[in-house]
Amino acid sequence: MSGHSSFQTNNPVLKWIEYRLPIFGFINDSLVVYPTPKNLNYWWNMGSLAGMMLVLQIITGIVLAMHYTPHADMAFASTEHIMRDVNYGWLLRYMHANGGSMFFIVVYIHIFRGMYYGSYKEPRELLWWLGIIIFILMMATAFMGYVLPWGQMSFWGATVITNLFSAVPLVGEEIVAWLWGGFAVDQPTLNRFYSLHYLLPFVIFAVVFVHLWALHVHKSNNPLGIDIKGPQDTIPFHPYYTVKDLYGMGIFGIIFALLLFFAPNLLGEPDNYIPANPLVTPTHIVPEWYFLPFYAILRAIPDKLFGVIAMFASIFILFALPWLDTSKVRSARFRPVYKMLFWAFFLNCFVLGYLGAKPPEGIFIVIGRLSTALYFLFFLVLPFIGWFERPRKLPESIATAVLESSGDDGGGGGAPDAAAAKAEDRG
Amino acid sequence: MYKFAKVLAFTAVTALFASPLYHASPALAAGSAEPIMKVDWSHSGPFGTFDRASLQRGLQVYREVCSGCHGLRFIAFRNLLEIGLTEKEAKTIAAEYTVMGGPNDEGEMYERPGKLFDYMPSPFDNEKAARASNNGAFPPDLSLIAKARIGGENYLYSLLLGYEEEPPEGVTLAEGMAYNRYFPGHQIAMGPPIDDEAVEYADGTAPTKEQIARDVSAFLMWTAEPAMEARKRMGVKVVLFLIVLTLVLYGVKRKVWADLH
Ligand code: HEM
Numbered sequence: 001m002s003g004h005s006s007f008q009t010n011n012p013v014l015k016w017i018e019y020r021l022p023i024f025g026f027i028n029d030s031l032v033v034y035p036t037p038k039n040l041n042y043w044w045n046m047g048s049l050a051g052m053m054l055v056l057q058i059i060t061g062i063v064l065a066m067h068y069t070p071h072a073d074m075a076f077a078s079t080e081h082i083m084r085d086v087n088y089g090w091l092l093r094y095m096h097a098n099g100g101s102m103f104f105i106v107v108y109i110h111i112f113r114g115m116y117y118g119s120y121k122e123p124r125e126l127l128w129w130l131g132i133i134i135f136i137l138m139m140a141t142a143f144m145g146y147v148l149p150w151g152q153m154s155f156w157g158a159t160v161i162t163n164l165f166s167a168v169p170l171v172g173e174e175i176v177a178w179l180w181g182g183f184a185v186d187q188p189t190l191n192r193f194y195s196l197h198y199l200l201p202f203v204i205f206a207v208v209f210v211h212l213w214a215l216h217v218h219k220s221n222n223p224l225g226i227d228i229k230g231p232q233d234t235i236p237f238h239p240y241y242t243v244k245d246l247y248g249m250g251i252f253g254i255i256f257a258l259l260l261f262f263a264p265n266l267l268g269e270p271d272n273y274i275p276a277n278p279l280v281t282p283t284h285i286v287p288e289w290y291f292l293p294f295y296a297i298l299r300a301i302p303d304k305l306f307g308v309i310a311m312f313a314s315i316f317i318l319f320a321l322p323w324l325d326t327s328k329v330r331s332a333r334f335r336p337v338y339k340m341l342f343w344a345f346f347l348n349c350f351v352l353g354y355l356g357a358k359p360p361e362g363i364f365i366v367i368g369r370l371s372t373a374l375y376f377l378f379f380l381v382l383p384f385i386g387w388f389e390r391p392r393k394l395p396e397s398i399a400t401a402v403l404e405s406s407g408d409d410g411g412g413g414g415a416p417d418a419a420a421a422k423a424e425d426r427g
Numbered sequence: 428m429y430k431f432a433k434v435l436a437f438t439a440v441t442a443l444f445a446s447p448l449y450h451a452s453p454a455l456a457a458g459s460a461e462p463i464m465k466v467d468w469s470h471s472g473p474f475g476t477f478d479r480a481s482l483q484r485g486l487q488v489y490r491e492v493c494s495g496c497h498g499l500r501f502i503a504f505r506n507l508l509e510i511g512l513t514e515k516e517a518k519t520i521a522a523e524y525t526v527m528g529g530p531n532d533e534g535e536m537y538e539r540p541g542k543l544f545d546y547m548p549s550p551f552d553n554e555k556a557a558r559a560s561n562n563g564a565f566p567p568d569l570s571l572i573a574k575a576r577i578g579g580e581n582y583l584y585s586l587l588l589g590y591e592e593e594p595p596e597g598v599t600l601a602e603g604m605a606y607n608r609y610f611p612g613h614q615i616a617m618g619p620p621i622d623d624e625a626v627e628y629a630d631g632t633a634p635t636k637e638q639i640a641r642d643v644s645a646f647l648m649w650t651a652e653p654a655m656e657a658r659k660r661m662g663v664k665v666v667l668f669l670i671v672l673t674l675v676l677y678g679v680k681r682k683v684w685a686d687l688h
Contacts, residue, residue, distance in 0.1 A: 247676040250669060
C-alpha cells in the first residue's frame with residue numbers, strides 16, 4: 001500500500017512485479033521488518049491463531065460443501081454420508097465443528113486480552129470496533145452453520161433464536177416470517193442459512209484485513225500499555241514473532257487435536273444426532289456453548305422484548321468501551337481497582353455461561369438476574385473508576401522495563417497477574 | 428517453557444473444566460434419578476478398539492430382537508465387512524432381506540434380495556406406521572442412538588437392563604408401559620426387549636442378559652461412530668507429531684530470542 005518500501009532486490013522478475021504492484025514491499029513491511037513491541041507475552045498469540053482458525057474453517061467448510069445437501073429432507077442424511085462414506089469425511093466434519101469452538105475460545109481470550117491491557121483505548125478505537133464487528137459476524141456465521149446438519153438442536157435452536165425477533169413491536173411477526181421465508185423454520189430457512197453461512201466467512205476475512213490495516217498504523221499494544229517511543233522498544237516481526245506465533249500454533253494444535261480426535265462430541269449436544277422433527281420439542285433447548293452467556297442474559301429478563309434488548313446490548317456495549325473507560329492508563333497491571341473489576345467481570349461471564357445451560361427455574365433465575373446486573377454494572381462503574389483510581393507509576397519505556405526484568409522472557413509471559421506481581425516486586 | 432505452560436494451563440483448565448458445566452451431568456440422564464451403569468468397554472480410551480466378536484454378536488442381537496421394531500438406516504450391508512464379517516457372510520445376510528428394486532425395462536418396481544450396497548431395510552415404512560404398531564410410541568432408528576443420548580453406550584446398556592417387573596410403590600404405569608430405572612420419566616413404551624437366553628450365540632458365549640446388553644450396546648456404538656478406530660489411530664500419530672514439532676519450534680524460538688536478553 002505504501003509506495004516507498006524497505007524491500008530491496010536484484011532479482012529482475014521480482015523487480016518487474018514490484019514496480020507495478022509493490023506486493024513484496026507490502027509483505028516485507030507488514031510481516032518481516034514490521035516493528036513490534038519487544039515485550040509481548042503469549043496472550044498476544046491469539047490474533048495469529050484466530051487468523052489460522054478462520055482459514056482452516058474456510059478450507060474445511062469448502063470441502064464439506066462439496067458433499068453436503070441443503071435440503072430439509074436430505075441435510076441430516078448427507079451429513080451422515082460425509083461422516084461415513086466420504087474419504088476422511090469424519091475428519092473434515094469434526095474439524096469444522098470443533099474448529100468453530102476453538103475459534104471462539106481463541107477470540108474470547110483475544111477480547112479479554114484487549115480488555116485487560118486496555119488495547120481498545122486511543123488510538124485503537126476503530127481497531128477495537130472492527131474486532132467486535134468480526135465477533136458479531138462470527139456469531140452469525142456459527143449460528144447459521146449449526147442449523148445446517150438439521151438435527152433437533154439445529155431446528156429448535158433456529159426456531160428459538162429467530163423467534164426472538166417477534167418481540168419487535170408491530171412488525172415482529174412479519175420480520176420472523178421474512179427471516180424464515182415461510183411460517184416456520186423450514187426448507188427456505190435452511191437454504192438461505194446455507195447461502196449466508198458460506199458468504200459470511202469471506203466478509204469476516206475482509207474485515208480482518210481492515211482490522212490488521214488499522215493495527216499496523218499504530219502497531220500492537222503491549223502488556224505495559226505504554227506507547228512505543230522508538231526503535232529500542234521494538235523488534236522486527238520476523239523472525240521473533242513469526243517463530244513465537246508458530247510455536248503457539250504448535251501448542252494450540254496439540255490441544256485442538258486432543259479435542260478433535262479423542263473427544264469430538266464433548267462440546268456438542270447429543271440431541272443434534274436426532275433428525276429435526278417439528279412435532280417434537282426437546283426438553284431443553286440449549287445453544288452452542290459460546291452463546292450461553294448471552295442466552296443467560298436473554299432469559300434473565302422476564303419480558304421478552306427487554307430480554308432481547310438486553311442480550312443485544314450486552315454485545316453492543318463493547319463498542320462504547322473506549323469511551324466508558326476514562327482512565328489514561330491502558331494496562332490493568334498499573335490499575336489496581338480496574339484489575340479487580342476485570343477479574344470479577346471475567347468470572348461473571350463464566351457464571352453466565354453456566355446459567356445459560358441450566359433450565360431457567362428456581363435459584364438459577366435469581367443468580368441469572370444478579371449476574372446479568374453485574375455484567376452491565378461493570379460498564380456503568382467503569383467511567384468512575386478512571387476518576388478516583390490512583391494508577392501505579394508507569395515505566396519510562398518498554399525498553400527500560402524489559403531491561404529491568406530481563407530473563408523474564410520478553411517482559412513476562414505468564415498469566416497476567418503473576419507477571420504483574422513480579423514486575424511490582426522489583427519496584 | 429514455564430511461562431507458556433502457565434498460559435496454557437490457564438486456558439486449557441478454564442476451557443475444559445468449564446465444558447462439563449455446560450452439559451447436564453452425563454451420569455444423570457435427564458429426568459432419571461439413578462446414575463447409569465458404567466461398563467469397561469474395549470473401545471474406550473485413546474487406544475481403544477472395538478471387540479469384533481462382541482460387535483458380531485451385537486449384530487445378531489439386533490437382527491434377531493431389535494430389528495422387529497427399530498431400523499438401522501445408515502448401515503449398509505457392505506459396512507458389515509468392517510466388523511469382521513467375510514464378504515460371503517455379509518452377502519448371505521443381505522440376501523435374507525427383501526428390498527425394492529427397479530424400475531425394470533417395463534417400468535415396474537420389483538422385489539429382489541438385498542445386495543452388499545443396499546442399506547438395512549427399516550421395519551416400518553414411516554413414523555405413522557411405526558406408531559400404529561407400537562401403541563402410539565415411536566421406536567427410533569438406532570443407527571445414531573449411541574451418540575443421541577447422554578451417557579452413550581453406557582446409557583443403552585443401563586436402559587436394556589433397567590427394567591423392573593413391578594413399579595415402585597406409588598407409581599401407576601399407563602396402559603402398555605413398562606417401568607425402567609434409567610429412562611427419563613421411568614415409563615417407557617418398549618417392553619423389556621431382552622432376557623437371559625434371548626438369543627443363542629454361535630461362538631458359545633453364554634447369553635446372559637448382561638452379555639446381550641453389552642454386545643448390542645457395543646454394536647450400536649459402532650453403528651453410531653464407525654470411524655472411531657481410524658480417528659483414534661490417526662489422533663495418536665497427529666498428537667505425537669505435533670508434540671515433536673512443537674518441541675522443535677520451542678527450541679528455535681529460544682534460539683532466536685536468545686540474543687535479545
Ligand atoms: C476473526 C477474528 C479475528 C482475527 C483473525 C484477529 C486478528 C488479529 C491479529 C492477527 C492481531 C494482531 C496480533 C494480536 O495482537 O493478537 C489482532 C489485534 C487486535 N484485535 Fe483482533 N482478530 C480477530 C477478532 C477480534 C475481536 C473479536 C476483537 C475485539 C472485539 C479484536 C480486537 C483486537 C485488538 C484490540 C487488537 C490490537 C490488540 C493489541 O495490539 O493489543 N480482534 N487481531
